[in-house]
Amino acid sequence: xxxxxxxxxxxxxxxxxxxxxxxxxxxxxxxxxxxxxxxxxxxxxxxxxxxxxxxxxxxxxxxxxxxxxxxxxxxxxxxxxxxxxxxxxxxxxxxxxxxxxxxxxxxxxxxxxxxxxxxxx
Amino acid sequence: xxxxxxxxxxxxxxxxxxxxxxxxxxxxxxxxxxxxxxxxxxxxxxxxxxxxxxxxxxxxxxxxxxxxxxxxxxxxxxxxxxxxxxxxxxxxxxxxxxxxxxxxx
Numbered sequence: 719x720x721x722x723x724x725x726x727x728x729x730x731x732x733x734x735x736x737x738x739x740x741x742x743x744x745x746x747x748x749x750x751x752x753x754x755x756x757x758x759x760x761x762x763x764x765x766x767x768x769x770x771x772x773x774x775x776x777x778x779x780x781x782x783x784x785x786x787x788x789x790x791x792x793x794x795x796x797x798x799x800x801x802x803x804x805x806x807x808x809x810x811x812x813x814x815x816x817x818x819x820x821x822x823x824x825x826x827x828x829x830x831x832x833x834x835x836x837x838x839x
Numbered sequence: 840x841x842x843x844x845x846x847x848x849x850x851x852x853x854x855x856x857x858x859x860x861x862x863x864x865x866x867x868x869x870x871x872x873x874x875x876x877x878x879x880x881x882x883x884x885x886x887x888x889x890x891x892x893x894x895x896x897x898x899x900x901x902x903x904x905x906x907x908x909x910x911x912x913x914x915x916x917x918x919x920x921x922x923x924x925x926x927x928x929x930x931x932x933x934x935x936x937x938x939x940x941x942x943x944x
Contacts, residue, residue: 753934755883763875763883763926765934777933780840813882823934825873827894829882 720744720828722814727833734804734837740797740814740830748772748792751817753826754799756810756835766812767799771820782808804837811835841865841929845937852942858914860940862927867907871931874903874912877939878923886925887912917942 726738740752754766767788768777776788787800797814811834815826842865852858862872870890875883885894887903890910900915914921922944927937 755936762924762939763877763928763936765928765936768934779933818888824871824930825885825888825928826875826883827885829884831882 720816722816722828722830724812724814724830724833727812727835729836729838730804731839732805732837735800735802736804736835738799738801738812738814738833738835740799742795742797742814742816745816745828747790747795749820751819751822751824752790752797753815753817753823754788754797755813755815755826755829756808757813757832758807758810761810764810765823768817768823769797770822775822777822801835804835806837809835809837841868841932841935843927843929843935843937845925845927845940847940848938849941849943851944852917853944854917854919856917858917858921858942860912860925860927860942862905862910862912862937864908864910864929864931868929868931870906871929872903872905872910873928873930874901875926875928876921876923877926883926914942 753768769788785803811832813832814830816828872890874887877883891903
């Protein structure tokens with residue numbers, strides 16, 4: 719059974735940093751691209767970032783480019799999102815989502831339960 | 840960047856109704872279009888991929904169509920468990936979600 723478990727969310731001040739993790743199990747992790755998708759309170763879904771199965775290719779939404787860094791450790795079956803220079807508008811539930819392809823964002827067949835990031839002073 | 844516009848943003852319907860939601864891309868995305876369902880407090884669920892392919896386990900009352908810039912999701916006979924918010928997502932150029940369509944009673 720595929721399982722994705724996010725952690726690392728919490729309350730952080732504007733300008734601060736946070737690192738999210740997503741522990742994966744139930745599938746061959748290195749074979750699939752992985753994504754972060756966020757949802758602000760009461761709002762729609764926003765794709766944030768993707769990383770290829772090998773970790774060699776990364777992709778970002780314009781809203782986070784230069785501030786967020788996606789990475790993965792295939793030996794630990796874990797996906798990460800390093801978030802720097804956080805802003806109030808980054809407040810959201812952050813979901814990790816498994817892709818169906820190895821290379822890039824395509825479509826997402828499994829999602830974690832999400833971790834809440836709140837950026838506030 | 841490719842923008843995705845869904846319409847309507849919300850709709851009211853009754854059990855048994857045929858419901859159609861549309862999604863328009865700001866440029867040609869061929870059939871790189873996917874649909875998700877999200878119920879309140881729950882994680883999004885993949886319904887349709889590649890514009891018209893039904894994800895395993897999804898009831899056949901859900902169907903998708905379209906190509907290029909115009910797409911639609913149809914629920915042939917709305918069931919009580921279908922009241923939710925539906926999102927389209929393009930994957931032609933990285934990824935973008937539409938704004939969502941809330942289907943209410």
